[in-house]
Amino acid sequence: MAQRQPPTRVAGIGAQAVGHASLRRANLALVLRHLRDEGSCSRSDIADATGLHRATVSSLMAELLDRGLAREVGIEHVGAVGRPRRAVALDGSHVGILGTEINVDYVAVYGTDLGGRVLVERRVGFDAMGMGPDRSLKELGRVAKDAIDDLSRAGASPAGIGVAVPGLVDVARGAVAFAPNLGWRDLPLADLLRAEIGDVRAPVMVDNDANLAALAEYTGGVAAGTADMVYLTGEVGVGGGIIVGGRLLRGADGFSGEVGHLPVDPTGIRCGCGRTGCWETKVGLAALVRAATPELAYELDTAPTPDPEERVAEISLGLAAGDPRMLAAVAEVGRWLGLGGSILVNLFNPRVIVLGGYFAKLAERLIPPAQAELERLVIAGPAARCRFLASGLGFGAASRGAASMVVDQVINDPTAIGSAPLAVTPTDLAGS
Known part of the structure; x- marks a missing residue:
């Protein structure tokens, strides 16, 4: 009511x-x-x-x-x-919805109309880590403008643009407070992107990539409707979106979910955030590549190329061929995944942990050791009843979540769309 x-x-x-x-x-x-x-x-x-x-x-x-x-x-x-x-x-076939993501090594867009008709979906390889914020914003603006043109050709004018970023985001200001793997600090991303896009009059909203991916999973993913869940990004870095009681957990300042920087190995390697032994140095894509294909290794402060899906495809071929080094590397990442997952289960008691990005691509090999380690380390044991699941949304989960953020804005304020409102009548004021 x-x-x-x-x-x-x-x-x-x-x-x-x-x-x-x-x-x-x-x-x-x-x-x-x-x-x-x-x-x-x-x-x-x-x-x-x-x-x-x-x-x-x-x-x-x-x-x-x-x-x-x-x-x-x-x-x-x-x-x-x-x-x-x-x-x-x-x-809402004339109402365009655009979700975008800028990550370490790619830019992605996902555009629909309000009814959910997919009008554009693409990912472009791009070295955002090496190019810096100015050139990265130009590339994001270029890809967004191309997507807006696609929406326009389909008869949909953009009602909003959502942006997913791997880092701490001040959602109210649309600003990136700190994105360690991109090297960004205090970047007014929404304002800069609006200026880059130019004459498109559409609000720009920014949020953490894992938060948006978690919302996409909650509304339409493999664990849709699960009131208590954690989503893990599997990229160069690792982030988490945490759903508690059907709501996204943001924390006092909106910075919750930076699970990739849980300290798990004080004797480990240096992380992109400047600390030592963060979880993402054990389970991020850079860690897997370093162990599985040392000849292609890169560090967290250098630019990884090619596209992450290409790297994962190479490792998948090696796994299928029974390469012992790759099998051992994936099993080790799985064990560290289970260790970090056990910390999250002990803290939040989720029913599922959804694995996104490269984790999902290699889930068949990652989940068995991860699940075994989680069950060994969770204090509540079988009573916790948490299991790992592979996302079906792939590397596009965050851009889909960014689009969902725009949809929610339109639904919450329909008066921002279309013609002038009809007159308010006494019956309207009576309500129910």
């Missing part, structure tokens, strides 16, 4: 009007969210499900139709003599 709050009591008529507008916006979001989640339905079905008056739903639906966010889809016949109902559904 819609949660309606009374308008703020401030002197003057304007404050009450603002309260009315806020209430209508909330009810528009409620109806649009129902259409997204439930598919086509009648206005009376929406009224029954949301608790809003039927007249209110009719008024709200008229505005959503006018904004192009909903469409009529036919007549429903209820019962033998029931009155026919006109069904409606989410539309």
